[in-house]
Structure formats: structure tokens, C-alpha cells
Amino acid sequence: MKIRRIIYVDASTTDGESKISLYDTKNNLTHILDLVDVSNNNVAEMYAVLYAVLYIIKNNHKDCHILSDNFGCANNKIVCEFIRENNMSISWIPREINAIADKITKLEATQKEKEWNILNLFYKLLFKK
Numbered sequence: 437m438k439i440r441r442i443i444y445v446d447a448s449t450t451d452g453e454s455k456i457s458l459y460d461t462k463n464n465l466t467h468i469l470d471l472v473d474v475s476n477n478n479v480a481e482m483y484a485v486l487y488a489v490l491y492i493i494k495n496n497h498k499d500c501h502i503l504s505d506n507f508g509c510a511n512n513k514i515v516c517e518f519i520r521e522n523n524m525s526i527s528w529i530p531r532e533i534n535a536i537a538d539k540i541t542k543l544e545a546t547q548k549e550k551e552w553n554i555l556n557l558f559y560k561l562l563f564k565k
Contacts, residue, residue: 440525441500443488446534447471447480448541456484457540458491466540467491469547469555481506485515485526486562487555492524502526505534514562 444459454471469487474480481504488502502524504510510528519526531538 438499441492441497443492443500443502444534444537445481445484445488445502445504446537446541447477447484447506448538449475449477449480454480454483455541455545456480456487457537457543458484458488459537459540460491466543467547468540468543468545469551470545472549472552472556478506478508481509482512482515483555483559485509485512486559487551489519489522489524490555490558493522498523500524503529503534505529505531505538518562 442461444461445457447454447456452475454474454477456469456471458467467487471480471483474483485502485504492500502519504526505528507528509515510526516526
């Protein structure tokens with residue numbers, strides 16, 4: 437039986453500033469990224485999901501499943517199709533189950549601005565902004 441790599445994601449927007457977090461359960465790894473000019477929490481949540489996709493592709497991980505407590509992101513047609521095309525999956529989970537990723541978003545960023553620039557470009561290309 438294959439064991440899937442589980443990636444939790446979350447976003448936090450406070451005082452108009454947003455952060456996203458990623459928690460990889462297989463190696464107990466966390467990533468925290470400050471977002472620039474993103475003050476809408478739903479958009480920040482979308483960035484979090486897309487960051488997980490980039491993380492998975494960049495690290496060539498296989499059999500990955502992304503968990504998000506944002507129903508809209510977990511069921512967005514564009515995102516779901518892109519995730520399926522890249523042999524990943526995504527599910528919505530209740531907020532209380534996403535406590536680790538939520539707690540991580542309160543910490544200082546661990547990723548540099550370069551990661552934000554790549555993620556922002558990816559977001560714009562995917563949603564054709």
C-alpha cells in the first residue's frame with residue numbers, strides 16, 4: 437500500500453498583511469512565506485495551495501495530497517484540474533484539523549522574497565491576471 441505525502445497549508449491575514457504556511461508531515465518540514473500586496477484572505481489561501489504545488493514539483497515528491505481548510509480553494513476548478521494534471525490531490529478539511537498549519541502562519545517567514553516572486557508569477561499565469 438502506498439503512503440501519500442500529506443501537505444497541510446494555511447493563510448493568515450492580519451492588519452492587511454498576509455502570510456502562508458506549508459507543513460510537510462513526512463519530514464516535519466515547515467515553510468512560511470510573507471505575501472506582498474495580498475490583503476484578501478481567500479486570495480492568500482489560494483496562494484498557499486499553489487505554493488504547496490510548487491513545493492511538491494520543485495522537490496519532485498510523489499503521491500502527494502494537499503489539505504486546506506479553505507473550501508473554495510480546495511474545490512476551485514482551475515486549481516483542482518492543475519493538481520490532477522500533476523498527479524496530486526487536494527481535500528478540504530475543517531479548520532480545527534488544520535491547527536498546525538494555522539499556528540505556523542503566526543511565525544516569522546522562513547522563505548525569501550525570491551520564493552514570493554516565483555509564486556506570484558505562477559499565480560498570475562494560472563489565473564491569467
